[in-house]
Amino acid sequence: MKSLNQIIQESAKADNWQAEERFTVFAQPDKGFYLPQKLFYIHKYQVLRALVKHLKPESIVELGVCAGSGANAMLSALDFKCEYHGYDQWDHLPPDEIDGELVYWDRFGIVNEIFKENNFETYTLTRTNTRDIEDLPQVDFVLVDAAHDYRNQYRDCVLALKANPKWIYVDDIIGPEAALAVKDFQKDFNHLIHSVDKIEQINGGCLITIKQSDVSSES
Numbered sequence: 001m002k003s004l005n006q007i008i009q010e011s012a013k014a015d016n017w018q019a020e021e022r023f024t025v026f027a028q029p030d031k032g033f034y035l036p037q038k039l040f041y042i043h044k045y046q047v048l049r050a051l052v053k054h055l056k057p058e059s060i061v062e063l064g065v066c067a068g069s070g071a072n073a074m075l076s077a078l079d080f081k082c083e084y085h086g087y088d089q090w091d092h093l094p095p096d097e098i099d100g101e102l103v104y105w106d107r108f109g110i111v112n113e114i115f116k117e118n119n120f121e122t123y124t125l126t127r128t129n130t131r132d133i134e135d136l137p138q139v140d141f142v143l144v145d146a147a148h149d150y151r152n153q154y155r156d157c158v159l160a161l162k163a164n165p166k167w168i169y170v171d172d173i174i175g176p177e178a179a180l181a182v183k184d185f186q187k188d189f190n191h192l193i194h195s196v197d198k199i200e201q202i203n204g205g206c207l208i209t210i211k212q213s214d215v216s217s218e219s
Contacts (some may be wrong), residue, residue, distance in 0.1 A: 004054075004197040004207065011050035018042060019072050023114055028067065029096040029105050040202040045073040047201045048143075051169065053077035057140035061163050062086045063130050063156050064146030068111035070171070074143065075120065084123040085137050086111065087130060088146075130156055136163040145171040153181035157208075161189070167209055174204040182206055 002010075021027055025034045025041055034041050052060075052074045062071055065086040075082055088107070095102040108125070115123060124137075130146050142160040146152065153170075160168045173179050185208075186196055192211055199205035 005199055008047055008050045008054060008199060011054060012043065012046040015046055015050060017046065017049060017076065019045065019069065019076070023068065023072050023110065025067075025069055029098070029103070037202065044201040044203065045069060047199060047205070048169075048171075049073040049077040051199060051205075051207065052141070055141060055167060057082065057167070059083040059137070059139035060085070060141045060143065061136055061139045061160070061165075062143045062145065063160065064088055064144070065090075065107075065111055065125070067105070067107040068114045070143060070145060071111065072114050074141075075118070080118045080120040082122065083137075083139070084120075085139065086123065086125045087128055087133060088125075089129055090127050130159060133159060136160075139163045140166045142168045143171060144168060148172050148175055148178040150177040150181045153178045154185055157182065157185040158189075161192070161210075165210055166212070167207060169199075170206045170208065172203040173206050179204075 024045075025031065026038065028034070048070060056078070060074060060082055062074075062084070065071055065088040071084065071086060075084060090108040093105055095104045097103070108127070111125060115121075130152070136142075136159065142163050142165045144153075144156045144160055146156050157168065157170060170178075170182050173182050186193060194209040194211045196209070197207045199207055
């Protein structure tokens with residue numbers, strides 16, 4: 001019997017989907033970090049798309065949206081037929097000098113542009129620090145991809161429970177603090193967890209399937 005990771009890897013490999021480059025990490029001011037590893041980052045978002053396509057959630061919360069690369073991958077898997085709630089600080093960054101010109105990286109504007117081009121309207125975008133969030137809408141799937149230090153990674157996983165989700169997908173868990181936070185979260189909330197699947201991609205992912213019961217009071 002194939003593991004979930006094997007199913008997702010095979011699906012990602014068979015899918016030729018790639019986002020328009022202007023909506024990817026390769027168009028960011030720090031693209032110099034991503035371009036040498038381009039194939040790995042294309043695979044990362046193909047894996048996220050394949051995972052969402054496999055699970056077919058009807059509603060999504062994303063903690064840590066940035067410029068929408070993850071949102072684009074997830075929603076494209078569902079033909080942009082989904083309820084989506086994105087949370088990020090979207091604080092204003094100083095401009096970058098590119099080819100002698102000052103360029104502002106408007107991450108919030110890029111997310112809105114992705115949605116507009118896909119005629120997507122069933123969404124909310126909330127500017128906030130995740131530590132200031134007291135509650136979340138009830139959804140099927142939560143993507144946790146905000147801060148990756150131990151304290152914030154752990155607390156974001158706990159926050160995800162407030163959405164009473166079927167699945168929590170934690171992205172970028174290769175760092176020691178993030179990995180330990182996810183491990184401790186699994187241990188502390190083991191009574192709510194049905195299964196845990198590691199999903200292979202350059203930064204590491206972990207799908208936590210929640211037992212089908214109301215867990216909002218636990219968080």
